[in-house]
Amino acid sequence: MTATADIRRLFLRLLLVAILAIFLAQALFPFAWMAITAFKRDSDLYNPTNNPFLFNEPPTLAHFRLLFKETKFPRWIVNTAWVGLATVLITLVLALPAGYALARLRGRVGQNLGIAVFLTYLIPPTLLFLPLSQIVSSIGLQDNTWSLVLTYPSLAVPFVSWLLMGFFRSLPQELEEAALVDGATRFTAFWRILLPLAVPGILTAVIFTFTLAVNEFIYALTFVSISDLKTVSVGVPTDLIRGDVFFWGAIMASALVVSLPVALLYNAFLDRFVEGLTAGALR
Amino acid sequence: MVSTAVPRVAARRGVVRRVRWEFWLLLPATLYIFLLIGFPLVLSIYYSLSHISVGRRDYSFAGLANFRAILADEIFRQALRNTVLITIVVLIAVLVLSTILATALAERFPGKPIIRYLLLLPWASPVVMSTIAWKWIFDSQYSVINWIARKLHLIGPYEFPQWLGIPSLAIISIIIVQVWRILPFATVITLAGTSAVPRELIEAALVDGAGFFTRLFRITLPLVRPILGVAILFTALFTFTDMAVVWILTRGGPYNTSHVLSSWAFQVGIVAGDLAQGAAIALFMLPVLAIVAVWVLRLSHREVTE
Structure with a gap:
């Protein structure tokens, strides 16, 4: 009996290791x-007889040199950083008050407003990019990174408002009420007391918004076609991938340089983002 | 007359004052969302019923002419079929695999936090960059998959299967990348659901001699159903509306056979400049979005009433 149980346990253990591997x-x-x-x-x-898993010749930094010296990759990084930071700033300016208000609106109205905000998150950019391209060009922002700075927050504000709402709800309301009783205005109460406590939530919002701006593809592809103004997400696949030129070393170097830091950072907050989503659909 | 006018003014003032401060705080975000999501959404419906194109701002009413035109187009019908097929296959694969992975991750083993972190990286990585890596993995001449297949004698020494150059293989490649990228996301959700299943319930079932599959299908899965719904919902949404993976891997090729709704809408609306037809193509995503939205509302409603 115990022997079979042991064998069973061993088998399950091996199965677990195999699955995880x-x-x-x-x-x-x-x-x-x-x-x-x-x-x-x-x-x-590019030698098909070589084992692609091994370094058959010594490793080289040539692809990174090419990428940073002879392509517009550094320019794209700068553009992405600027667009990302501006997007974060606008998103926070809009979503912090909204999230706070949603958290303090009790009852049916608050509930329904919260869900309405969340529902707008479900409308994908692939449905909106055509009319937006016309709006962008009619206000003269075609081929201008401002077109991205002004539109990207629309992808982040709904979800970030929702995320911050959940966060502000978790903070005790008595704190700000005490400040209000002491004669502080609602703004000082929010700015001096709630905001410092909300730093972890804000940090989550910042990471979410910034990585979204790095990630975004369809608006950047539609609105910006001048090479010097592209973000990395569009510059690399449109300017570095050319059907007839072999550039794979540099392309993979760029993929590595961009995706590794972003993935490592975003992943640290992944659980909180997913919590936000499940709460959005279940609460 | 005079006596009734005074309280009415007072009442109106009261109404103005009763607009609570919360609504003022909500106003900027609401206006912005309306301007950049609500307005373009209405506009895209209007576009689909007009003659508008990039070169010609012709807003005159076209009726359903655009819809008739795209429905008569075989490339569109193929794109619609592809979108549905890819979404369904990805959904099934992600559900099965995420259940397996979540079950494994619910166990205790050394190094669990780091293994979990590494397993979740595909979702955290920027989709464009990882899809580019996959494009290189699926390369026509230097595909590492083909190299392995040759070494295992699955294909001959001079065979070079064109992963992105043969219609059926191109669709399979798109599905592989979507599953790879969405699986971690669905796993986290499923994991949150399974860890919410009370331990006592599992132990009681064990005492009653329930086997692994009985426990999985009779206890765990029914209990995590609502949260599994969330995983299904977002997996379907992300797959159905995504354009980056398809555009980077195949650009709809070979011969426009691997287009999905979004990439075909881009091709027609931006590359070819026919905004009206492009909008009509993109609008075919709307029914799925509506289903998802209703689902979210029902889930949230049930939670409120419980």
Whole structure:
């Protein structure tokens, strides 16, 4: 009896290890492939008889040099940083008051407003980019990064308001009420007392919004077509990938440089984002 | 006359004062959302019923002519079929795999936080960058998949399967990338659901001699159903409306066979400049969005009443 139970347990343990190993391999393979390719010499990369998993020739930094010296990649990084930071700022200016108000609106009205805000998050940019492209060009922002700065917050504000609402709800209302009784205005109570307590929530919102701006593809592809003004998400696939030129070393170097920091940062907050989503659909 | 006018003014003032401060705080975000989501949404419906194109601001009413035109187009019908097929296959694959992975991650084992973190990286990575990596993995000449298949003698030494160049393989490639990227997201949700299942329930079932599958199908899955609904909802939404993966991997090729609604709307509306037809194509996403929205409302309503 105990022997079979032990064998059973051992079998389950091995099964667990096998499952985790397979899932880990598929999850990490593209990242490993970026890294291997980015450091490989072209002569090694484009030799079909070589084992692609090994460095058959010594590794090289040539692709990174090419990427940073001879392409517009550094320019795209700067553009992305500017668009991302401006998007974060606008999103916070709009979503902080909204999230706070939603948290303090009790009863049916508050509930319904919260859900309404969340529902707008479900409307994808792929449905809106055509009319927006006309709006952008009619106000003269075609081929201008301001077109992205002004539209990206619309992708973040609904979800971030929702996220911050949940956060402000978790803070005790007595704190601000005490300040109000002491004669503080609603604004000072919010600015001096609630905001410092809400820093973790705000940080989550900042990471979410910034990575969204790095990630965004369709608006950037539609609104900006001048190479110097592109963000990384559009610059790399449109300017570096050319059907007839082999650039894979530099392309994988760029993918590695962009995706690794973003993924590591975003992942640290992933649970909170998902909590926000499940709360959005369940509460 | 005079005596009734005074209280009425006072009452009106009271109404103005009763607009609570919360609504003023909500106003900027609401206006902004209306301007950049609500207005373009209405505009895209209007576009689909007009003659507008990039070169010609012709807003005259076209009736359903655009819808008739795109429905008569085989590329559109293929794109619609692709979108539905890809969404359904991705949904099933993600549900099955995320249940397996969440079950495994619910166990105790050393190094769990780091393994969990690594498993979730695909969702956290910018979709454009990881799709580019996949494009290189699926490369026509230097595909590592083909190299492995050759070494395993699954294909001959001079065979080069064109992953992104053969219609059926291109669709399979798109599905692989979507599953790879969405699986971590669905797993986190499923995991949140399974860890909410009371331990006593599982133990009681164990005492009663229930096997693994009985426990999974009779206890865990029914209990996590609402949260599984969330996973289904967002997986479907993300797959159905995404354009980046398709555009980067195949650009709808070969011969426009791997388009989805969003990429075909981009091709027709922006590249070819026919805004009216592009908008009509994109609007075919609306029914799915409506279903998702109703679902969210029903879930939230049930939670309120419980």
